[in-house]
Amino acid sequence: MAELTYTIPNDKLAEYISDYVYVHKNTETIPDPDNEGQTLPKYTDNEWVREHILRSIRGQIVRGKNAKLRDELANPNADDVT
Numbered sequence: 001m002a003e004l005t006y007t008i009p010n011d012k013l014a015e016y017i018s019d020y021v022y023v024h025k026n027t028e029t030i031p032d033p034d035n036e037g038q039t040l041p042k043y044t045d046n047e048w049v050r051e052h053i054l055r056s057i058r059g060q061i062v063r064g065k066n067a068k069l070r071d072e073l074a075n076p077n078a079d080d081v082t
Helices: 010-023 045-074
Strands: 029-031 039-041
Touching: 010 045
Parallel strands: none
Antiparallel strands: 029 039
16 A cells, blocks of 8 residues: 655645635535535535545546557557467
8 A cells, every 4th residue: 555645844734735725616515414405514624625635536547448458459469369
């Protein structure tokens, strides 16, 4: 297993979180158990930034896998055919 770690200076953290959420809105909600028909935010802004980055990384991995499969199908090795 590998761990990716990014260090953000404490004095910049709030600014960077705010800037990130400005572009990638934190809009996911869950039902409010205390108020039927109402919703609560699913993530705090800090949690959302982490979740969004993880989703982005996963998406790029899937994109890479799909590209590999597509390239393998488009470029079969004719030498392997008997």
